[in-house]
Amino acid sequence: TPAVAPSATARSTPSPVPRRTVRRLSLDTVPYVRDHCVYLQPDDWPEPADRFPVVPMTTLLELAAEEARQVSPRQAVTGYSDVRALRWLPVAPPVDLTVTATPAGDGRIRVGLGDYASVTVHLASHHPAPPPPDLSPLTSGGPAPVSAAALYRDRWMFHGPAFAGVHEVGTLAADGIRGTLRALPAPGALLDAAGQLLGHWMQLKLSGDRLVFPATLDRVRLYGPPPREGALLAATARIRAVRPGTVRGDVELCRADGAVWARLEGWTYRRFGADERVWPMKFTPEVCGIGEPRPGGWCLARRRWSDPASQELVMRRYLGATERARYERCAPHTRTAWLLGRIAAKDAVRELLWDEGAGPVFPAEVAVVNDGHGRPRPDGPLARGIHVSLAHKDRWAVALAHRSGPVGIDIETVTDDPGALERIALTPAERRLADGLHARDAAGGSGRAHWLTALWCAKEAAAKAAGSGLGGRPQAWAVSPAPGGALWVAAPDGGRHLVHLDSVHDPSARHVVAWTGPPPGDRTGTDTPTLPEAIHGS
Numbered sequence: 001t002p003a004v005a006p007s008a009t010a011r012s013t014p015s016p017v018p019r020r021t022v023r024r025l026s027l028d029t030v031p032y033v034r035d036h037c038v039y040l041q042p043d044d045w046p047e048p049a050d051r052f053p054v055v056p057m058t059t060l061l062e063l064a065a066e067e068a069r070q071v072s073p074r075q076a077v078t079g080y081s082d083v084r085a086l087r088w089l090p091v092a093p094p095v096d097l098t099v100t101a102t103p104a105g106d107g108r109i110r111v112g113l114g115d116y117a118s119v120t121v122h123l124a125s126h127h128p129a130p131p132p133p134d135l136s137p138l139t140s141g142g143p144a145p146v147s148a149a150a151l152y153r154d155r156w157m158f159h160g161p162a163f164a165g166v167h168e169v170g171t172l173a174a175d176g177i178r179g180t181l182r183a184l185p186a187p188g189a190l191l192d193a194a195g196q197l198l199g200h201w202m203q204l205k206l207s208g209d210r211l212v213f214p215a216t217l218d219r220v221r222l223y224g225p226p227p228r229e230g231a232l233l234a235a236t237a238r239i240r241a242v243r244p245g246t247v248r249g250d251v252e253l254c255r256a257d258g259a260v261w262a263r264l265e266g267w268t269y270r271r272f273g274a275d276e277r278v279w280p281m282k283f284t285p286e287v288c289g290i291g292e293p294r295p296g297g298w299c300l301a302r303r304r305w306s307d308p309a310s311q312e313l314v315m316r317r318y319l320g321a322t323e324r325a326r327y328e329r330c331a332p333h334t335r336t337a338w339l340l341g342r343i344a345a346k347d348a349v350r351e352l353l354w355d356e357g358a359g360p361v362f363p364a365e366v367a368v369v370n371d372g373h374g375r376p377r378p379d380g381p382l383a384r385g386i387h388v389s390l391a392h393k394d395r396w397a398v399a400l401a402h403r404s405g406p407v408g409i410d411i412e413t414v415t416d417d418p419g420a421l422e423r424i425a426l427t428p429a430e431r432r433l434a435d436g437l438h439a440r441d442a443a444g445g446s447g448r449a450h451w452l453t454a455l456w457c458a459k460e461a462a463a464k465a466a467g468s469g470l471g472g473r474p475q476a477w478a479v480s481p482a483p484g485g486a487l488w489v490a491a492p493d494g495g496r497h498l499v500h501l502d503s504v505h506d507p508s509a510r511h512v513v514a515w516t517g518p519p520p521g522d523r524t525g526t527d528t529p530t531l532p533e534a535i536h537g538s
Contacts, residue, residue, distance in 0.1 A: 107123045130261070138173035151196075165182050181253065466491050
């Protein structure tokens with residue numbers, strides 16, 4: 001059958017021409033975003049970007065509505081659909097945001113906000129009549145354990161006054177949460193408060209990965225103009241689906257007279273990796289860390305996330321602006337190891353400072369830089385006079401901090417080629433030492449390969465403390481036994497280093513850790529929960 005030629009009318013119908021504008025977004029042009037900073041820093045911290053001030057999803061809706069009204073003036077915004085938050089939109093440093101608004105027919109304007117978000121804005125000559133409110137009960141409801149005041153005071157929410165719109169948290173149930181919201185003047189603040197209430201259910205009810213941020217929103221229906229500033233609205237959030245990586249829910253907002261003002265349908269939140277060490281850092285990052293204090297005074301950091309987005313959140317929690325720039329210059333496949341090394345080093349230094357009575361210390365206050373020889377060095381007023389060494393392998397990083405002088409630490413995977421290690425790194429006397437250590441540890445089940453690796457690891461730690469490295473001559477660094485299960489490592493220049501050993505394992509591999517110096521006090525268990533942490537749980 002021959003194809004039918006398109007009509008002249010169809011051929012001549014022009015495609016809608018998008019309206020394109022560029023908006024400068026900064027802490028000066030959108031100052032209310034100062035109250036939407038994801039990360040807490042010291043009050044006098046000079047770098048605003050380290051607080052990560054990001055534009056809320058609901059504020060992006062307001063920006064989209066402004067552009068849509070330019071395309072279709074004298075129309076009321078009756079809602080939004082197909083909202084997609086593609087990535088964070090921070091405003092420090094300032095950003096020039098390209099906004100496109102394209103008519104899509106039937107009162108719809110499709111708005112693109114750079115490569116950050118997209119949304120369809122719905123307009124009409126007037127708002128539709130509100131539907132009856134959903135009066136169906138929540139399941140197994142009871143009093144909410146966290147008050148609205150505590151929601152912000154205890155850092156369940158990071159929002160400052162411009163976005164602190166949850167006025168009351170009433171009922172917490174198995175399938176939802178009820179509360180009261182206050183209309184605030186910041187663009188998007190009221191709907192953001194609705195999202196806070198929905199997200200708070202996830203904080204309280206999920207058993208893990210409770211760190212959540214909004215990702216998509218299917219539909220927003222508005223049944224009237226925005227409420228006046230200070231107006232109180234009843235909010236009911238209902239959970240529709242809980243999945244390993246997401247939670248989806250709906251929110252209904254009603255005016256004081258009981259009439260429905262808005263419905264938000266299919267609001268999906270992304271869950272980020274947050275285990276028993278990551279989660280408390282949301283609340284008290286100045287007194288806790290991801291790094292684990294270990295017997296002997298060193299610090300262990302392990303990868304506690306499985307996706308790049310969760311890693312980015314941890315990265316921004318730990319790194320200052322200069323360090324983030326260095327992280328971005330790393331090849332993507334090396335970023336995890338580099339970040340873990342910085343986490344271990346910062347937390348080793350912070351543990352030392354806390355032991356000395358320094359009080360709260362945020363991760364960004366302890367920068368880790370490299371000296372002229374490429375060795376890590378803590379920087380900043382609090383870290384002066386502290387020596388640090390770090391190492392990383394696979395999903396692990398280790399670090400040691402001390403004031404007495406240079407230190408060294410290393411971590412190595414237990415070798416699967418003992419013969420090669422013996423030939424390259426160990427002398428005949430050291431091989432006999434490994435045999436003796438293996439024989440004495442027969443009940444421990446470590447295996448001969450473990451002890452061969454331990455001797456190699458001890459040499460690496462000693463060479464780091466010496467500041468020279470092995471120099472391509474590992475057999476020139478002689479290992480001998482020392483009291484208490486430690487080792488002596490003699491450097492080629494005659495210096496001696498006392499080295500201690502430990503091990504860490506996961507299902508995929510076994511690792512040996514070696515570090516130099518007299519064993520500092522055991523700091524294991526010193527990271528006891530603070531009061532807010534005890535309240536928030538782990």
